[in-house]
Structures are given as C-alpha cells and as structure tokens.
Amino acid sequence: MMIPPQLMTQTWATMGSTIASFMLFWAIFQQYCPHEVRRYFERCTHRIMNFFNPYIKITIHEYTGDRLKRSEAFAAVEAYLSVNSSKSAKRLKAEMGRGNNNLVLSMDEHERVTDEFKGVKVWWVSGKVATSSQSLYPQPERRYYRLSFHKSHRETITESYLKHLVTEGKEIKVRSRQRKLYTNSSGHRWPSFKQTVWSHITFEHPATFDTMALEPKIKEEIIDDLVTFSQSKDFYARIGKTWKRGYLLYGPPGTGKSTMIAAMANLLNYDVYDLELTAVKDNTELRKLLIETTGKSIIVIEDIDCSLDLTGQRKKKADKSSEDDKLDKEAARKEPKEDTTSKVTLSGLLNFIDGLWSACGGERIIVFTTNYVEKLDPALIRRGRMDKHIGLSYCSFEAFKVLAKNYLELKQHAMFETIQGLMKETKITPADVAENLMPKSPLDGVEKCLSNLIRALEETKAAAAAKERELAADKEKAGKESCRKQAEKEGVDGETAENIFQKEAAMEQENGNSEKHKQKEEVDGETYEASVGKNEPPQENGNCVM
Numbered sequence: 001m002m003i004p005p006q007l008m009t010q011t012w013a014t015m016g017s018t019i020a021s022f023m024l025f026w027a028i029f030q031q032y033c034p035h036e037v038r039r040y041f042e043r044c045t046h047r048i049m050n051f052f053n054p055y056i057k058i059t060i061h062e063y064t065g066d067r068l069k070r071s072e073a074f075a076a077v078e079a080y081l082s083v084n085s086s087k088s089a090k091r092l093k094a095e096m097g098r099g100n101n102n103l104v105l106s107m108d109e110h111e112r113v114t115d116e117f118k119g120v121k122v123w124w125v126s127g128k129v130a131t132s133s134q135s136l137y138p139q140p141e142r143r144y145y146r147l148s149f150h151k152s153h154r155e156t157i158t159e160s161y162l163k164h165l166v167t168e169g170k171e172i173k174v175r176s177r178q179r180k181l182y183t184n185s186s187g188h189r190w191p192s193f194k195q196t197v198w199s200h201i202t203f204e205h206p207a208t209f210d211t212m213a214l215e216p217k218i219k220e221e222i223i224d225d226l227v228t229f230s231q232s233k234d235f236y237a238r239i240g241k242t243w244k245r246g247y248l249l250y251g252p253p254g255t256g257k258s259t260m261i262a263a264m265a266n267l268l269n270y271d272v273y274d275l276e277l278t279a280v281k282d283n284t285e286l287r288k289l290l291i292e293t294t295g296k297s298i299i300v301i302e303d304i305d306c307s308l309d310l311t312g313q314r315k316k317k318a319d320k321s322s323e324d325d326k327l328d329k330e331a332a333r334k335e336p337k338e339d340t341t342s343k344v345t346l347s348g349l350l351n352f353i354d355g356l357w358s359a360c361g362g363e364r365i366i367v368f369t370t371n372y373v374e375k376l377d378p379a380l381i382r383r384g385r386m387d388k389h390i391g392l393s394y395c396s397f398e399a400f401k402v403l404a405k406n407y408l409e410l411k412q413h414a415m416f417e418t419i420q421g422l423m424k425e426t427k428i429t430p431a432d433v434a435e436n437l438m439p440k441s442p443l444d445g446v447e448k449c450l451s452n453l454i455r456a457l458e459e460t461k462a463a464a465a466a467k468e469r470e471l472a473a474d475k476e477k478a479g480k481e482s483c484r485k486q487a488e489k490e491g492v493d494g495e496t497a498e499n500i501f502q503k504e505a506a507m508e509q510e511n512g513n514s515e516k517h518k519q520k521e522e523v524d525g526e527t528y529e530a531s532v533g534k535n536e537p538p539q540e541n542g543n544c545v546m
C-alpha cells in the first residue's frame, strides 16, 4: 500500500516539531531546574526503567577500599576473561606471558563479550570511569568489568557462576603469570595520584639452588625451610601467625646474597619486590608500598645497614643545637629546596615487617642483606622478625666443587688437591672463584682456568700475609711509642723502656696464644654459631644457617 506523499510530509513535520519541543523542554529543564530536582527526576526515571528491565548487572571495580589495594575479584575476572574474550572480542590488548614466548590477550576497554555457564548466557563489558576533573591532582581512570544476565538466572549466577569464575580466574593467573621484579626507585618521587608505587620488569634471573656454591647440607636445610613455609598456610592460620617469614643474609661482598634471593624466587615461583629504602619518603609511604605488594612474593631490602641511619637520624635531630637550627632555617629561607631525605624510622620499618598491616596479602618472605651484621639494631633482626639467619662466607672446597661443575663441567681433577690445600689457608669469595673459572678466550681449557684460580689463590694468600706483617709492624711501632712516652713520664731511660716493652709484648703473645687455644677448643665445630650469637660475621670459609 502506497502512503500518500501529503501524509508522509505531515508525519515528518509532526515528528520534527515533537523532537524540537522535547529538546527545548530539556534545555529549559537543564538550565533552570535546581540541581536537586534534576537529580531526583533522573533517579525516578532510572528506577522506572530498571523496573521494566529484566536484566541484572554486577559491577566489579579495579580498586576498592579508597583505592588502597587492587581488587582480587577484578584480577580474577580479568584472567578469566582473557581466555574467554580472546575467542570472541574484536578489540584485544596483548601482554607478554610466562616464558617470554607467548602473548596473553585480554579484552580492550569498552569491549563486550558473551559467556555461557550451564546453558545460561551472560554478557561482560569492560569500561573505565574518569574521575573528577575538578580534583587538585589529575586522578587515574578506574577500570571495571560489568556482568549482565537475565533475572530468571539470578540463583545460578550468584551461587555457582561467580564462584566458578573466581576459582578458574585464579588458576589461569597462576598458570600464565610472568614473574616480575618490582622496584620503588625511579629516581623521582611518585606524585600522590599515581596509581601504583611500584614499577616492574620481567624477572628473569637464572640462578637456582643447583647452581649456587653452598655446602650441600646447608643448601638442603634452606630449601627444606622454604618449601615447608610455602606449604604451611593452614599451619600459620592454626597458630594465629601471619603467613610470612624473614631471612637475614649476611656476609662479605661477593658471597652470593643477591644470588640466593634469585634462587629463592625461582624455587618458590615468587615475584621479587626490591625495596630501596632511601627512596621512601616516610613511614606512610612505606606502608603504602607494603599494601601494594601481592602474595607469593619476596620483599628484599639489600644492604640494610647502609639503607638509612635508622637510629642515627632521630639522634642527629635531637643533638642539634638551636644555633645550628637557626642557620639551617636561614639557609632554607634563602634557597628553598625539596626535602628529599627519607624520614623512615626504625619503628616504621619494624611495623612494616610485622605490624598489623603486614598481614595483608599473605605468603610473603622478607629478606634483608648486609655485609655488616654487627651494625644492625638487634630489634630489627630478632627471631620472629628475621626467623632465619644465613651467614654466607668465603668459598669452601665443597662450594668450589659446585662452581667447577657449573663452569667447567668438572667433577674431579688432579689440580683439585692443590686448590683444596690453598683454600684452607686463604679467604676467597665465590664471586672471585667464579670469575677465575670463567674461560677468557675460546681456547681456554680446563687446565688454564684451574691454573688461573691457583694463581689467584696464591696471590690472595701472599697479600694476606703481607697485610698481617704490616699490621704487626704497626702494632709494634705503636707499642714502642707508647712505652717511650710512659718512660718519659716516669723518668726511665730509653734502654729500660725498650726492655719493658719487649717483656710486655712477650707476655701479651703468651696470653694471646693460650686464649686462642682455649677458644678453639671450645668453639671447634660450632665456630659460626658462636660468632652469630655475638652478631659477628663468620670468619672462616663456609656458610652457616641459624
């Protein structure tokens, strides 16, 4: 049936004038209607539309609780949808996956995908909300996922689907997770609006306990401790303790402290958070960093003794005279500068390790490393905070054999005996041994590398002997000088003073020898336990665990 052109024109004219009237009404409404009335009107419209809308919506936001922590539910949904959406979404994001040889796809913003569960069809939409532009700082956008389903399936979705989604999502996350190495040190302070205070790269350190030069017994003990910890969720819950463990790694430079952290992370499949304490503004920022760490991770503070003068900082302030204060204020007035010194205190750090906030996240290992364990505040490393103290020391023959196997694929060699003899008399770090075992040219064979090591050991031994002689000479000189001064005071002639000195030196040596002998008898076999008890680093080649 043909519509007469006249009627057609009339219909168009009516429609046009209706739209124009509506727009005019809307403009007047927006302009003159008070804000509260407008909001009320909008809410009513919304309610009426919802009443007739048969679909239910559930929104999962990326950040909950005043944006302190990324929502676990959001992360689980993201992982779940990354598998689902890669099959149906048209716009996808790609990220590097585990093993660095596959891309993980996930749906892009404002994309829509469908999912099916027990014959029920659901829809997912991703989006983000821009936060208020009137804020003092530019706020980051907040991402969300929105699930829609028909109200007749409410029970299936809320009771089964959501549970299935979270379990599945968490499993996918673990399977496809690319482990990360995080740092808080970016060379500048993070502005307060920044979404996360950690930045990261993929963790790819190849060290394992197999490649670590350690005595087999100690290695086994550390591995057992770590594995037991990672499997003790129920145990920690039962005894009412946060699921975390502290390790203190101490010893001279180049003995493998950092290497051990990498081996720990590779053993347990954990992320690593390398915390640069000097870049943390204050205790509040330290707490924020802690909250933003995830479970299954190792939080590392390297060279804790150099990180901050944790006790000294407070002392220095108290010691300052009012005159110094005045000068400081004057200087600050002339040249206003940004205060870049960290205000983290010892109590802030202690709270970081085992305060109330340390319970968030779970399954975490905290590692401190230091070259000078004796410098640390005992409160910082007491049991319960640093549960295991591991002393890494100079290379023992057993540790050398591990390195020889790694570097030269060698289990036995005629030159090993010479090396063993020299190692008993010399202190050399595993780092130095490793460097000497490394072939320097493609033509370098096993003998060449072992000879390099023997030469290095002989040189180290000679240097140590020369240093000892130098120290003895200095001591003798100082002794003679103090005797001469004493003699001058008491009016004794030079020859008598010399005799007194020699007698004193002989007595001192005799006392020293018998003391050393006594100590050796008492301590033999437990050398390290004794030295650790006194907060002293082990002096001999080998490692210890306490």
Ligand SMILES: Nc1ncnc2c1ncn2[C@@H]1O[C@H](COP(=O)(O)OP(=O)(O)OP(=O)(O)O)[C@@H](O)[C@H]1O
Residues within 6 Å of the ligand: 211, 212, 213, 214, 251, 252, 253, 254, 255, 256, 257, 258, 259, 260, 370, 371, 430, 431, 432, 434
């Ligand atoms: N016990 C070890 N087993 C295997 N390799 C080791 C060991 N100790 C040191 N190395 C080698 O020496 C290098 C330096 O070691 P590492 O950085 O772990 O020492 P460190 O004790 O952390 O030193 P620093 O106290 O200076 O940070 C490593 O790259 C590693 O190759």
